Amino acid sequence: MTRDLDLVVFGATGFTGKLVADYIARSGDRPRWAIAGRNKDKLEALGLGVPILVADAQDRTALDAITTRTKVVCTTVGPYAKYGNELVAACTEAGTHYCDLAGEVQWMRRMIDTHDARARETGARIVHTCGFDSIPSDMGTWALQQEMIKTFGKPATKITALFGESSGAVSGGTVASGMETAREGGVDREVRRVLGNPYALDPDPHADLPPAPDESSIGWESHLKMFTVPFLMAGINTRVVRRAHALAGFPWGKGFVYREVMSAPGSVRGLVRAVAITGALGGLAFAMKRPKLRAQLAKRAPKPGEGPSPERRARGHWKVRLVGELEDRHLVYIAADEHGDPGYASTAKMLGESALCLARDPLTSPGGVTTPSVAMGQALLDRLRRAGLTFSVAG
Ligand SMILES: NC(=O)c1ccc[n+]([C@@H]2O[C@H](COP(=O)([O-])OP(=O)(O)OC[C@H]3O[C@@H](n4cnc5c(N)ncnc54)[C@H](OP(=O)(O)O)[C@@H]3O)[C@@H](O)[C@H]2O)c1
Numbered sequence: 196m197t198r199d200l201d202l203v204v205f206g207a208t209g210f211t212g213k214l215v216a217d218y219i220a221r222s223g224d225r226p227r228w229a230i231a232g233r234n235k236d237k238l239e240a241l242g243l244g245v246p247i248l249v250a251d252a253q254d255r256t257a258l259d260a261i262t263t264r265t266k267v268v269c270t271t272v273g274p275y276a277k278y279g280n281e282l283v284a285a286c287t288e289a290g291t292h293y294c295d296l297a298g299e300v301q302w303m304r305r306m307i308d309t310h311d312a313r314a315r316e317t318g319a320r321i322v323h324t325c326g327f328d329s330i331p332s333d334m335g336t337w338a339l340q341q342e343m344i345k346t347f348g349k350p351a352t353k354i355t356a357l358f359g360e361s362s363g364a365v366s367g368g369t370v371a372s373g374m375e376t377a378r379e380g381g382v383d384r385e386v387r388r389v390l391g392n393p394y395a396l397d398p399d400p401h402a403d404l405p406p407a408p409d410e411s412s413i414g415w416e417s418h419l420k421m422f423t424v425p426f427l428m429a430g431i432n433t434r435v436v437r438r439a440h441a442l443a444g445f446p447w448g449k450g451f452v453y454r455e456v457m458s459a460p461g462s463v464r465g466l467v468r469a470v471a472i473t474g475a476l477g478g479l480a481f482a483m484k485r486p487k488l489r490a491q492l493a494k495r496a497p498k499p500g501e502g503p504s505p506e507r508r509a510r511g512h513w514k515v516r517l518v519g520e521l522e523d524r525h526l527v528y529i530a531a532d533e534h535g536d537p538g539y540a541s542t543a544k545m546l547g548e549s550a551l552c553l554a555r556d557p558l559t560s561p562g563g564v565t566t567p568s569v570a571m572g573q574a575l576l577d578r579l580r581r582a583g584l585t586f587s588v589a590g
Pocket of ligand 1: 206207208209210211212232233234237250251252253271272273274275278296297298324326327328329366367368369370372373498499500501502537538539542
């Protein structure tokens with residue numbers, strides 16, 4: 196099959212899609228690319244001067260016409276649990292690589308169950324979570340383990356990722372995706388079961404692996420001397436890191452433990468902050484489980500197409516500290532972006548580089564429903580560093 200395009204950005208009219216399209220347009224890789232979406236006028240108004248492809252997310256015939264002429268589809272059409280099924284199916288059948296910003300664990304589980312085996316046959320790499328969820332966690336853990344092996348001759352048996360210093364805001368699509376997950380969880384016991392399983396995305400979610408409950412209270416990180424509190428996105432990122440480890444054949448041992456928390460300074464002020472964050476998260480979790488309160492939250496939140504201003508995005512930044520432990524030794528690793536808010540400016544770099552990596556780099560990983568580190572490993576790490584992100588041992 197001949198492919199006249201390297202990559203297509205699907206959803207280029209959306210808040211995040213515009214940022215990703217802009218990132219690709221400025222890329223030194225100069226790919227042969229196109230933008231796609233459901234509204235031709237909106238796509239033309241972007242003025243990018245690249246081919247325009249029109250397809251509704253539910254129109255399989257129109258999606259097939261796109262997926263058969265490109266090597267990669269990069270999609271920001273979300274909530275994925277609402278709009279994502281047909282595109283994953285089309286990419287899988289066409290042997291076309293795919294990357295997205297999904298954070299809906301229950302939907303990713305469905306994609307694994309429905310498409311993983313077929314994608315292995317066609318060679319399509321279906322890579323979810325190529326944004327702030329879950330590249331810092333997945334690539335950070337993978338890169339830290341390479342450093343552990345270099346330094347101590349063995350991988351860490353336990354890694355704790357501490358999400359602390361960051362500044363950003365959310366967009367309408369992100370709110371809609373969170374609401375969709377909460378709605379599904381509210382009406383479907385099986386979805387609640389999936390969301391509550393720490394190994395929900397593993398090839399075998401019921402394998403005999405160590406207990407890995409999500410953090411629910413304030414703790415203390417003794418190497419960094421910081422308070423730890425539950426992290427909202429841990430329920431996504433930890434599942435992705437565990438899937439990556441399982442897909443790689445458990446190279447760090449079946450007893451490997453991955454935890455994810457937020458950090459607060461180890462001072463009295465830090466403790467006050469930790470208590471406030473834990474309380475706020477408890478309140479949010481309570482509200483998200485109740486349809487009426489959820490509707491009130493949705494009214495006050497950004498709507499689809501809306502998100503943080505350019506100034507807010509430019510002021511944004513993020514930093515994750517990953518502590519790798521091996522017996523009585525440890526290594527601290529930093530994943531960070533000082534120039535861009537996590538969810539949008541920085542996510543546009545992460546998703547854009549993932550798409551370019553899938554399109555351009557000589558990867559050897561097999562097809563399947565996979566993760567950024569398993570699909571792209573060192574090639575993506577090199578790209579992210581060149582894009583200005585930090586992945587390095589703490590100095
Ligand atoms: N993991 C992360 O770090 C991260 C960060 C940012 C965003 N996200 C995720 O990315 C997704 C997008 O967020 P956003 O704020 O950019 O959303 P958004 O502004 O609402 O954009 C959604 C896009 O989807 C398109 N769309 C909606 N329904 C469609 C359909 N039936 N067929 C074709 N296209 C359709 C919209 O097209 P129109 O313009 O024609 O309406 C628009 O281009 C969300 O799922 C969000 O959770 C994740």
